[in-house]
Amino acid sequence: MKGEISKKNIFASLLAVSMIFTMMSTTVVHAQSVKDGSNEVTVTPNVGVSYVSPEETIETRGTSRPSKVWNIKSKGQYDFAGSSHYQNLYTNYKFTGKTSYKVYVENTGDNPITVTAKRLTKTYGSTKISAGKTGSFEFSNIKSDTEFYIVFEGNGYSFSGYVK
Secondary structure (H helix, E strand, O other): OHHHHHHHHHHHHHHHHHHHHHHHOOOOOOOOEEEEOOEEEEOOOOEOEEOOOOOOOOOOOOOOOOOOEEEHHHHOOEEEEEEEOOOOEEEOOEEEOOOOEEEEEEEOOOOOEEEEEEOOOOEEEEEEEOOOOEEEEEEOOOOOOOOEEEEEEEOOEEEEEEEO
16 A cells, blocks of 8 residues: 555656646747748737737736727827737737727738737728738727727738727
8 A cells, every 4th residue: 555655646746747847848939031932921020919819818928917908099099010920919909999990001021911800709890911012991880998909810921000
């Protein structure tokens, strides 16, 4: 019985240590450009956007939930820019303050990008922008206190723009 308890304790300890190392493992990648066949992705510094959706309940860094809100009526236009190879990007803020908005985006990359203004359960507007082109959309089907964010989707894309 004593030998059996020791084996269980050793197994449990090894399992716990393995789980800790698995949870602590991270991969950091930094690149200036990526060549994928004949496509080259120009990396634009991410300004006002991140890989974390404002609807997520846990941030990857820090101790609080992402709940920052940008009131466009009082703070004015919100500018953003970014690039990603395969992941979606999200604005760092949820937006509020008006009953109509305009989203303008310049696709500075070599691949199409889809830009969507939404909340978790509702989409207010969306557009697909070809490589090297600009696009915009406006929507007014929203209350001034309703919060929404913008998501950028594509493969190997870069962009800049604003919401106002």
